[in-house]
Each structure stands twice: as C-alpha cells, then as structure tokens.
Amino acid sequence: MLFGERPTANPRALKPTANTDAPPDGGYGWVFTVAAAVINAHSWGFNSAYAVFLAYYLDSDVFPGASHLEYAFVGSLSLCLLMLISPIATISVRELGVNPTIFCGVVLETVCLLCASLSTQTWHLFLTQGVFFGMGLGLLLTPTAAVVPQ
Numbered sequence: 713m714l715f716g717e718r719p720t721a722n723p724r725a726l727k728p729t730a731n732t733d734a735p736p737d738g739g740y741g742w743v744f745t746v747a748a749a750v751i752n753a754h755s756w757g758f759n760s761a762y763a764v765f766l767a768y769y770l771d772s773d774v775f776p777g778a779s780h781l782e783y784a785f786v787g788s789l790s791l792c793l794l795m796l797i798s799p800i801a802t803i804s805v806r807e808l809g810v811n812p813t814i815f816c817g818v819v820l821e822t823v824c825l826l827c828a829s830l831s832t833q834t835w836h837l838f839l840t841q842g843v844f845f846g847m848g849l850g851l852l853l854t855p856t857a858a859v860v861p862q
Contacts, residue, residue, distance in 0.1 A: 748856040751814070755821070755852050759794075762787035765841070778834045786834075786842045793846025794853065801854035810855045817851030820844055 769775070769783045804813045824844035831837050 744859050748860050751852050751856050755849050758821075759787070759790055759845075759849060762790070762841075775832075775834045775837070782834050783837075786837045789838060789842030790846035790849060793843055794850040797847050797850030798854045801851050802858075804851070805855050805858065810859055813851055813855050817848045817855075820848035820851060822848075824848060 766783055766787060769778075770780060801813060801817075804816075821844075824840045828837060828840035828845075831840060
C-alpha cells in the first residue's frame with residue numbers, strides 16, 4: 713500500500729456481530745477478580761499489620777526474655793516462606809487445581825493464627841505466625857496471581 717492510498721476493506725470485518733460488547737464469559741470473570749482482591753487484601757493486609765502485633769509484643773512483654781530482633785524475625789519469616797513455597801504452590805495448582813490449593817492456604821492460615829494466640833514461647837510464634845502463616849500466604853497468593861489474567 714502506498715502513502716495516501718485508501719486501504720480496501722475486508723467485507724467480513726465490516727459486518728457487525730450481535731455480541732461485540734458482551735464479555736466472553738458473561739462478566740463472571742469479575743467475580744474471580746473481586747475474590748482475588750479480597751484474598752490479597754486479607755493476606756497482604758494481615759501480614760502488613762504485623763507491626764501491630766510487634767508493638768503489642770514489645771509493649772506488653774508477652775514472652776519474657778525475648779529480644780526485639782526475635783519478635784521482628786517472626787514477621788519477616790512469613791514473607792520468606794511466602795517466596796519459598798511459591799514453586800510448591802505452583803505445582804499444587806497444576807496438579808490439584810486452584811480451589812484445593814487456596815482451600816489449603818485458608819485452612820493453614822486460620823489454624824496457625826489460632827495456634828499463635830495460644831503460644832507461650834517465642835519458638836511457638838516462629839512456627840505458627842512465621843512458618844505456617846507464610847506457607848498459607850504462599851498457597852493463597854500464588855494461585856490468585858495466576859487466576860486474574862486468565
């Protein structure tokens with residue numbers, strides 16, 4: 713085509729179709745998007761709110777003899793486990809599917825936070841609010857990152 717020349721139109725492309733403005737799935741994809749946003753807000757929000765737990769632990773001396781660094785390590789341990797478990801979560805999504813993986817993450821987060829409320833020593837916090845919460849976080853966030861673009 714030369715400069716200034718009008719392109720010839722494809723006759724099939726000019727015919728309007730009945731569903732040109734309708735989403736391919738009837739708009740149900742927005743349900744997944746909202747669900748992923750709620751999961752992300754709950755998971756990241758709760759992990760970001762660890763500063764509230766940290767302030768409480770430091771002010772009330774819940775675990776006598778624990779250092780400030782030990783308390784701070786609990787919050788960073790959960791983020792570390794989030795990143796470490798993401799390959800396992802990806803394999804779980806491929807082998808089991810999105811729903812079972814997210815369900816395992818929800819159960820793991822819920823149980824570990826309930827157990828963290830019963831902890832009496834700092835290693836209990838490392839295990840519950842650090843390790844298991846991070847694993848649950850990884851099982852929740854990895855599948856939701858893949859669902860929305862689909």
